[in-house]
Amino acid sequence: MVGFAPLQNEVLLPDRVADLTGLGQFGIIGEFIAAFIAAFFVGNLMLAMTGVAGPWAKRKITAAFTDRIAVNRVGPFGLLIIVADAVRLLSKELIIPEGADRPAYDLAPIVVASSAMLGFAVIPMGSGIHLADPEAGLVFVFAVASIASIGLLMCGYSSNNKYSMIGGLRSVAQNIAYEIPLIVTGASVVIFAGTLQMSEIVAAQAEPLATVAGVGIPSWYAFVNPFAFMLFLTANMAEVGRNPFDTPEAPTEIVAGYQTEYSSVYFVLIYLGEFLHIFLGGAIITTLFLGGPAGPVLPGIVWFIIKIWAVFLFTQWARSAMPRVRIDQLIQIGWKGMLVLSFANLVLTAIIVGVLIA
Numbered sequence: 001m002v003g004f005a006p007l008q009n010e011v012l013l014p015d016r017v018a019d020l021t022g023l024g025q026f027g028i029i030g031e032f033i034a035a036f037i038a039a040f041f042v043g044n045l046m047l048a049m050t051g052v053a054g055p056w057a058k059r060k061i062t063a064a065f066t067d068r069i070a071v072n073r074v075g076p077f078g079l080l081i082i083v084a085d086a087v088r089l090l091s092k093e094l095i096i097p098e099g100a101d102r103p104a105y106d107l108a109p110i111v112v113a114s115s116a117m118l119g120f121a122v123i124p125m126g127s128g129i130h131l132a133d134p135e136a137g138l139v140f141v142f143a144v145a146s147i148a149s150i151g152l153l154m155c156g157y158s159s160n161n162k163y164s165m166i167g168g169l170r171s172v173a174q175n176i177a178y179e180i181p182l183i184v185t186g187a188s189v190v191i192f193a194g195t196l197q198m199s200e201i202v203a204a205q206a207e208p209l210a211t212v213a214g215v216g217i218p219s220w221y222a223f224v225n226p227f228a229f230m231l232f233l234t235a236n237m238a239e240v241g242r243n244p245f246d247t248p249e250a251p252t253e254i255v256a257g258y259q260t261e262y263s264s265v266y267f268v269l270i271y272l273g274e275f276l277h278i279f280l281g282g283a284i285i286t287t288l289f290l291g292g293p294a295g296p297v298l299p300g301i302v303w304f305i306i307k308i309w310a311v312f313l314f315t316q317w318a319r320s321a322m323p324r325v326r327i328d329q330l331i332q333i334g335w336k337g338m339l340v341l342s343f344a345n346l347v348l349t350a351i352i353v354g355v356l357i358a
Contacts, residue, residue: 012130013038038131039121045129046120049305050275053312055085058275061313065320086268094264097160104158109262109269111151116276118144123283124199126293126300137198138190138288142183145239145280148273149175152248152258155270159261167257170327171241171248177334178238178245181342185232188349189221189288202292222289228345229289233314235338236281238330241274242315244322247330282311 014035017023021037023030056071056079063070071078096105122137124130134140149172156168190196193204209219222229238245249257259270286292286307293300325333 011128012133013042013128014131016128035131042120042125042129042131043117046117046276046279047272049279049309050272051082051086053279054271054275055082057312058316061316062320065317089268090265092264094266095261097261099160100261101158101160104154106266108151108154108158109266109273111154112148112273113269113276115144115147115151116273116280118147119280120283122198123280123287124202124292125283125304126302129301130199133197133199136196138186138196138201141198141280141284142179142186145277145284146175146179148277149179151273155258155262159258161261163254163256164258164260166254167248167260170254171258173327173331174238174241174245174248174334177331178235178338181334181338182232182235182239184339184342184346185228185235186284186288188225188228188346191346191349191353192221192224198287198292202287202294205291206294218291218294220289220291225345225349228349229285231338231342231345232285232289233311235342236285237315237318238334240278240281240315242278243319244325245330246319246324247327250324278312278315279308282308285311 011019014031014037015024017038018031018034021034023034026033059070059081060078062068071081074080074084096102119141121131122134122140124133152171152175153168156164156166156171159165189201193201195201195204205218205220207219208216209223210217217223237243241248247253249259254260259267262270283304286304290307293304295303295306298306
């Protein structure tokens with residue numbers, strides 16, 4: 001029978017680096033250096049994927065959906081547009097708006113980007129690539145991801161621009177309205193798995209759910225509870241600001257929203273943070289509902305990357321296919337629709353698990 005291999009109880013990446021380099025013998029300092037090297041590797045892996053997704057893949061995917069020709073002049077398949085865009089944006093003059101709140105204006109892009117990077121610290125990526133595995137890993141990743149809301153609000157009010165301010169306020173209102181359903185839906189997965197530890201949630205999905213033609217179908221929670229999976233996917237779309245939930249930066253109403261007054265490296269950080277959060281959302285969905293890095297034949301890290309890119313592809317399809325909803329409709333959907341459905345799913349999940357255990 002062809003099955004899906006469970007996530008192995010491997011040594012965490014910082015410990016493996018410490019063993020391979022001999023840094024473990026230097027005590028706390030050696031462990032700190034090993035942890036820094038491991039975090040540097042994971043961070044650059046995510047940044048590399050973001051660098052491909054933002055300037056190149058986003059344009060290519062959107063062009064394919066809308067029957068247009070995307071970037072194709074700079075390098076093979078237009079891939080060197082990544083370098084060209086980086087040089088173009090970083091070489092632009094950094095213009096600070098008059099009356100800006102400089103400390104908040106300067107810190108906001110860093111907060112937006114770093115909050116997403118912190119979330120990857122507890123995500124099991126397979127093939128031994130796992131920085132930390134705390135018992136409350138799911139709580140940690142939700143907590144650090146939510147810090148981005150503060151960064152977006154800082155972008156808005158510090159820019160001394162009414163359109164930026166409206167975009168920042170919309171972003172916070174949207175994130176609050178959809179973050180609660182997101183967390184409540186994630187709690188239904190915790191009820192199934194019986195743990196908040198990310199590696200254990202992945203391990204709980206390794207058991208076969210059914211066998212069809214000799215192929216084992218794993219008990220991924222996307223199969224066990226597809227309703228929760230769709231709820232979480234929808235709420236995640238709102239959290240990362242993809243259509244139809246991209247009203248905080250609606251160009252027809254508020255120019256570019258919270259990022260209107262940002263240019264040069266500051267704009268790059270905000271743009272980078274946006275795509276990092278999309279990939280973080282994909283990583284959380286992969287961990288909670290798609291078995292994490294588990295999969296047949298290929299190494300775990302390969303399956304992990306395939307799954308989060310599949311989520312990214314879905315977000316880009318939504319961006320091309322779905323019209324933007326009004327801000328009042330967006331908030332109403334969150335508070336009157338998603339919140340009620342997420343709690344109904346939680347109660348139903350608790351009843352089902354309680355009956356099965358009993």
